[in-house]
Amino acid sequence: FDVDICRAVAAALFGDLDKVEFVSTTSRSRFPILASGEIDLLVRNTTWTFSRDTNLGFEFTGISFFDGQGFMINKSLNVKNANELNGSNICVQIGTSKEFNLNKFFSLNKIKYNTIPTETTEGAIQYYINGKCDVYSDLISELAIIRSKISSPSEHIILQDIISKEPLGPLVRHGDNEWGDLIRWCLNTMINAEELGLTSENIDSNLESDNREILRLLGVIGNYGD
DSSP states (O other): HHHHHHHHHHHHHOOTTOOOOOOOOOTHHHHHHHHTTSSBBSSSOOOOOOHOOOOOOOOOOOOOOEEEEEEEEEGGGOSSSSGTEEEEEEEEESSSSHHHHHHHHHHTTTEEEEEEEESSSHHHHHHHHHOSSSSEEHHHHHHHHHHSSSSSGGGGGESSSOOEEEEOOOOOEEEEEEHHHHHHHHHHHHHHHHHOOTTTTTTGTTSSTHHHHHHHTTGGGGGTOO
């Protein structure tokens, strides 16, 4: 999903979706790498928060995905909801909004828990699989993906509790308005195209359809020599 956003930007900028270089980051390294100029666009599960928008010198260009944080546990714990997690060991990535969300939820509900911190998602998952923690906490979409990949997925359940609102989206350095506008309208175009059912396979047939004026507004027709 994030990769396709980057490729859409490359297509808009260079006319070639393959003219993009991907750089791996961690939850801690992603912001310094963007700030240093090593990358121009950060697209990786980054939640749009007030502090990141105002304190870090970055700019969110829109919301590409709405998510929320939850919990995955082994069925053997016989836990039905998050309020029954008192005294549990929870694996979570440090330096993320997920860590903050956990502290807030358990503090408000007066539930005690122990954090098992890891630097990466992979580390947290491995701890959970190896039994070093009782619970793994992440975004619901991530939990679903992880559960589908581990052995014996039926032995693990994702609780229905969602403890946060997570608007995720592409992030750029603050101050480069033209670059920010490009990313923003690439994202807006992709969202509108999905709503209209437009794909790379049917775009040509829609140039003379009722969608013509919408395509013009999105700047798509201009790319086709109109």
